[in-house]
Amino acid sequence: MKSHDILEVNKSLRTRCMVYTRVMGYHRPVESFNLGKKGEHKERTCFHESSKRHVAAL
Structure with missing residues (x-):
């Protein structure tokens, strides 16, 4: 069963x-x-900070 089918079957259980x-x-x-x-909100990209920090060597 595809995800679209699952959503249709359970449509009555979903809430906004x-x-x-x-x-x-x-x-x-x-x-x-x-x-x-x-429209601006839809165009935004998610920012994910990596757990490892890169430190520039001096």
């Missing part, structure tokens, strides 16, 4: 969730953004 993003030091729901800001 609020997505928040950090804007200027505070968290705000993406749902409240205007159309332009929502």
Whole structure:
């Protein structure tokens, strides 16, 4: 069974969730953004900091 099929079968069990993003030091729901800001949010890329820090040799 593919993931799409699983989602369709369990559609009645799913609930809508609020997505928040950090804007200027505070968290705000993406749902409240205007159309332009929502488009900008979709274009963002996730930043993942690696656990190993690279230190430049002097």
